[in-house]
Structure formats: C-alpha cells, structure tokens
Amino acid sequence: MKAPIHINVSFAFLAFTLFSIVVSGANAADARNTYAFHNQRTPGSVDQVAVLLEVGGETAFLQKGKPQRENLGIVCNLEYLEKTLSDADDASGKLRGIRKYQKAAAAVKVGDERFEPSLQPRHSLVVVEANEQEALLYSPSGSLSREELDAIDVHFNTLLLDRLLPAGPVVVGQSWPPEKKLLALLLGLDEVAESTVEAKLTEVTKIVARFELNGRVEGKVHGAATDIDLKGRYRFDLRTKRIDWVGMLIKENRKTSEIADGLEVVSRLQITIKPAEEMNELTDAAVAKLDLTPSDAMLLSYTSPGGDFRCRYDRRWFVDNASGVLRLMDAGILVGQCNPAVLPKCEPDRLVSLEDFQEDVRKALGDNFGEFVAARQSVNAGGLRVLRVVAEGAVPSGTDKVDIRWIYYHLAHRDGRQAALTFTIEQEHLDRFADADATIVASLEFVE
Known part of the structure; x- marks a missing residue:
C-alpha cells in the first residue's frame, strides 16, 4: 500500500562540435543543445524531505455477495531527514539510507469510519533499502506494525527518484520510457505488464531543469489487476545537482483482491527535497551503533x-x-x-x-x-x-x-x-x- 542510477548535471555537449556549452539562461532551451544529468547523491549526504499525499475516491468490495462502494479519503503528511548510507555502485549493489521521521501521520476516512495511523516515536528511525527488485522500509528499533508501514510507504520513494533522470544526454523536448521495474518500485506494484509512461525534458534554465512524466501503467498488486494513469512533473536543481521537487497526479483503478478492497481513486502527491544539516541521531557514530541488518527487523x-x-x-x-x-x-x-x-x-x-x-x-x-x-x-x-x-x-x-x-x-x-x-x-x-x-x-x- 521500490538500484538507482546515480546521476550530476555536467556541461552539455553540442553534437558534432569540438567545444562544450555551459548550461545557461533562456537560450539553453535551444534543441541543438544536449544535456547530461548526473546527481550528486553520495554516502553521507543528508536531505530534508516533506511529503504531502491526498487521496480521494471510492473503495469497492463485496458484502454478502453483492458489490458495494464507500467513499475513501486520505491525507498523509511526512517529514523526515534522509541520510544516504551507500549507493548502488558499492559491492552490495544496493542503495541504502536511513531516515529520521519528524512527522508521520495520516487521516483516513472510509465511509463513516475514521482512523489515524501513525509511526510510533520509538520507530522514528527507519532504514530504506533498494535494489532492482524491491524497496524495503524497516526500523532498527523493532518491528513495525502493518499500519505504521502503510503510513510511511508512499509512492515515489525518495531514495529512488534519481533513476527518473535520463541515462544519457538528451535535448529539450526529448522523451524516454522509464524501465518497468522502476515504475513498479515507484508505484508499489508487484509487476508492470504494460506501460506507455514517458519522461520528458521540457526546459533548462540557469538554475533548474524541468521534466514531465506522463502515461499509463497496467500491472498487479497483491494479485489484483490495476490501471494507473500518471501525470506529473519533477525538477532538477543545477546548483545542488539533485531532484528537489516532484508533483504527481495519480489516477488508479484497482480490482478487488483476496486481501484488499478495490480502489477507484485520484491521488495528489507533492515531494520537496533540500540539503540539510546532519542531526545527532544520524551521525556516522550514532548510525554505527545501530543493527541495520534487515532479518528480524523485517x-x-x-x-x-x-x-x-x-x-x-x-x-x-x-x-x-x-x-x-x-x-x-x-x-x-x-x-x-x-x-x-x-x-x-x-x-x-x-x-x-x-x-x-x-x-x-x-x-x-x-x-x-x-x-x-x-x-x-x-x-x-x-x-x-x-x-x-x-x-x-x-x-x-x-x-x-x-x-x-x-x-x-x-x-x-x-x-x-x-x-x-x-x-x-x-x-x-x-x-x-x-x-x-x-x-x-x-x-x-x-x-x-
């Protein structure tokens, strides 16, 4: 209810010429210029992240053999510091980070029922681990409940956002299809069968590059078929050389499964990311004292x-x-x-x-x-x-x-x-x- 390619905006090279052009100004959007984007996420870097997720729609289920529907509304607010511990180029092939949640709470309304899942303070430290197959969240302080996990495991895991950048040089207006495995991880799906999703570089200014992400995904989650329409944007800061903002409109139509109700919902997701100072609980010395092995913590x-x-x-x-x-x-x-x-x-x-x-x-x-x-x-x-x-x-x-x-x-x-x-x-x-x-x-x- 997820291993990234680490990428830094370098000088853009004009095809078939012998000189490089520095990314600059409004004229930088000229389609003759190509741009390579490489982020500077490195072990030890710390980000301040804020996530706002708003979901509205209906849940579908069977009651005494008859189909029923109820209104569904969710508002989820997350704020956390995320420290990168390793990148996908290390010997393990995994990208790993640790988060200190400052806020993790949701308000859920299904029909006339309301509940507010949240992360217990003792579980505010959460390890995030990702490879090509899955993205995992677990607490070194003890086992999370399913409700706690659902409250923090939202779409577009920030540890994976760098993989939305193009793998090679592109020009303004150029599109490319993100890998199906990446889309499955970003959307919390077991698999993606079909995808028309394309990312596109739309603008490069003196300080930012802007991208769009649009298309349709057909996949499965917990055995249920689901169709997802994506319409969104994300931004790359040329000064910090990091993705610093994501805004997504996600429309999902999910069938009922053996373990969960069906969904017909529209989600609005906004993520902001900025460099942060390291706090005491995330220093190298403090992290070294933690047991970060996922076995029992999973x-x-x-x-x-x-x-x-x-x-x-x-x-x-x-x-x-x-x-x-x-x-x-x-x-x-x-x-x-x-x-x-x-x-x-x-x-x-x-x-x-x-x-x-x-x-x-x-x-x-x-x-x-x-x-x-x-x-x-x-x-x-x-x-x-x-x-x-x-x-x-x-x-x-x-x-x-x-x-x-x-x-x-x-x-x-x-x-x-x-x-x-x-x-x-x-x-x-x-x-x-x-x-x-x-x-x-x-x-x-x-x-x-």
Missing part, C-alpha cells in the same frame, strides 16, 4: 483485535482489520489463512492435553477430516506451552474437492490464559507456505 508486529496477545509475522501476511484474520499472499497467490482466537482463561491444571486437543481437532473437521500428520507439545520463546496438531483432508468445492492441510495450535500461559491459531493451506501451496506459521507461534506472547 517482521511486522500484530496485536489481536482485543489486545490480548501479540506476535510477529513475515510481510507476506496481511491482516483483515475487521475480523483479525491473517491471509498469506505469495507472488500474487493466496497461499493460506490464519484464524486467531482468544480462549477463556482456565485453571492451569485444567488445560487441555495433547490427546484431547487432537480429538477436538477431529471433531471440528467432521467429514472433512482425513488423517493426522503430526502432533507434538513444546514451549515457545516466551515460555508458553504450545500444542501443535497437523491434519489433512478435503473440503467440497463445487462438484469437486480441494485437498487441505490444517495446522492447529493451542498456546497457554502458566496462569491459564489461552489462545488458539488455525492455519489452513491448500496442499498445492504447501511449498510456498513452508514454515510461515513458525514465526507467529514462536513470537506469540500475552499482553500483560
């Missing part, structure tokens, strides 16, 4: 609807906020589902045994039950007793049946608090699912 945090327990999960899981159900998407395919439940507290000496839990599973599955695959008892990282029962069977689907694997968990605190998790996976997706349940169960803890 996990997201989940709290049950009633606030009774929390856990962490990998980013392929998406939460239905209304029901608390988690659904696992992998490469646009719905792989599995997790139904969490809080159970009534009981006396510790009356907790269900593994054998009785197995029998409960058999009864719950009824005619769908086929056989038990595994059953065991263990203790998770937080000291909770864990019962795990794996069963296989089949459920009716039209005139046929679908083979299913169920993984049932019962987790209990020593004081008698209990929770249950039921994972449902179509057997054809078992390889994709792998051990996607393991992190959730290992990290689950009751909230004191």
Whole structure:
C-alpha cells in the first residue's frame, strides 16, 4: 500500500562540435543543445524531505455477495531527514539510507469510519533499502506494525527518484520510457505488464531543469489487476545537482483482491527535497551503533483485535482489520489463512492435553477430516506451552474437492490464559507456505 542510477548535471555537449556549452539562461532551451544529468547523491549526504499525499475516491468490495462502494479519503503528511548510507555502485549493489521521521501521520476516512495511523516515536528511525527488485522500509528499533508501514510507504520513494533522470544526454523536448521495474518500485506494484509512461525534458534554465512524466501503467498488486494513469512533473536543481521537487497526479483503478478492497481513486502527491544539516541521531557514530541488518527487523508486529496477545509475522501476511484474520499472499497467490482466537482463561491444571486437543481437532473437521500428520507439545520463546496438531483432508468445492492441510495450535500461559491459531493451506501451496506459521507461534506472547 521500490538500484538507482546515480546521476550530476555536467556541461552539455553540442553534437558534432569540438567545444562544450555551459548550461545557461533562456537560450539553453535551444534543441541543438544536449544535456547530461548526473546527481550528486553520495554516502553521507543528508536531505530534508516533506511529503504531502491526498487521496480521494471510492473503495469497492463485496458484502454478502453483492458489490458495494464507500467513499475513501486520505491525507498523509511526512517529514523526515534522509541520510544516504551507500549507493548502488558499492559491492552490495544496493542503495541504502536511513531516515529520521519528524512527522508521520495520516487521516483516513472510509465511509463513516475514521482512523489515524501513525509511526510510533520509538520507530522514528527507519532504514530504506533498494535494489532492482524491491524497496524495503524497516526500523532498527523493532518491528513495525502493518499500519505504521502503510503510513510511511508512499509512492515515489525518495531514495529512488534519481533513476527518473535520463541515462544519457538528451535535448529539450526529448522523451524516454522509464524501465518497468522502476515504475513498479515507484508505484508499489508487484509487476508492470504494460506501460506507455514517458519522461520528458521540457526546459533548462540557469538554475533548474524541468521534466514531465506522463502515461499509463497496467500491472498487479497483491494479485489484483490495476490501471494507473500518471501525470506529473519533477525538477532538477543545477546548483545542488539533485531532484528537489516532484508533483504527481495519480489516477488508479484497482480490482478487488483476496486481501484488499478495490480502489477507484485520484491521488495528489507533492515531494520537496533540500540539503540539510546532519542531526545527532544520524551521525556516522550514532548510525554505527545501530543493527541495520534487515532479518528480524523485517517482521511486522500484530496485536489481536482485543489486545490480548501479540506476535510477529513475515510481510507476506496481511491482516483483515475487521475480523483479525491473517491471509498469506505469495507472488500474487493466496497461499493460506490464519484464524486467531482468544480462549477463556482456565485453571492451569485444567488445560487441555495433547490427546484431547487432537480429538477436538477431529471433531471440528467432521467429514472433512482425513488423517493426522503430526502432533507434538513444546514451549515457545516466551515460555508458553504450545500444542501443535497437523491434519489433512478435503473440503467440497463445487462438484469437486480441494485437498487441505490444517495446522492447529493451542498456546497457554502458566496462569491459564489461552489462545488458539488455525492455519489452513491448500496442499498445492504447501511449498510456498513452508514454515510461515513458525514465526507467529514462536513470537506469540500475552499482553500483560
């Protein structure tokens, strides 16, 4: 709800001549002049960034099998310092930065409901990492929630903007197509199938070069088809040799997916960027003390609807906020589902045994039950007793049946608090699912 080519405006060379022409004045827009743009983003540089995103339109969904629509409005304000840590020319091939968010809040209205997702102060430091395939945001201070991530992961990631510059010399009025992979990263898409988007150099003055970005993108996000029309501009400062402003009008028509409602919206995005002084939390010494490895920090945090327990999960899981159900998407395919439940507290000496839990599973599955695959008892990282029962069977689907694997968990605190998790996976997706349940169960803890 993303590795850049680093580019510095150099002298423009007039084709087929033996002398160079310095970019200058109104006459610089003469089409006979060619211009090469190379930005001066280097490790250690710090930018002050302000982002304003306004979204208006409708969300589409099914209710009792009937299509429904509700008005949708979003206003998101972000302000942050972004320090470049490495560029794509280093050994890793990744572009990496770290941000200090000074403001990160959104106001969302869907129908009559309102909510305001924001970034917790303890997560104000966020690492941004990008390569050719993906752009990731995570906090070295702990796992973000899905709501926090959605609040800061907006279109046109500032770490990637330099890649909108032309790869070689161009003349005023010349256009070129941005790579599909770049468009997917900038727009938060899983893939771009078709694109008519072109960037164009429209003007060069003594202090800035101006560009346009227009066209249509057809792609997918979380398995849903989406069409996006782009109409925007961006500006390159010839003094700082950096893109310093972006303004985009983004019209999107997204189909409903297995995990999200459809959208028919228009977004207005404005980004301003200017050089900034380094603050204490972003000095080399301060950054060196942080663990910037993405492993555990890439996990997201989940709290049950009633606030009774929390856990962490990998980013392929998406939460239905209304029901608390988690659904696992992998490469646009719905792989599995997790139904969490809080159970009534009981006396510790009356907790269900593994054998009785197995029998409960058999009864719950009824005619769908086929056989038990595994059953065991263990203790998770937080000291909770864990019962795990794996069963296989089949459920009716039209005139046929679908083979299913169920993984049932019962987790209990020593004081008698209990929770249950039921994972449902179509057997054809078992390889994709792998051990996607393991992190959730290992990290689950009751909230004191």
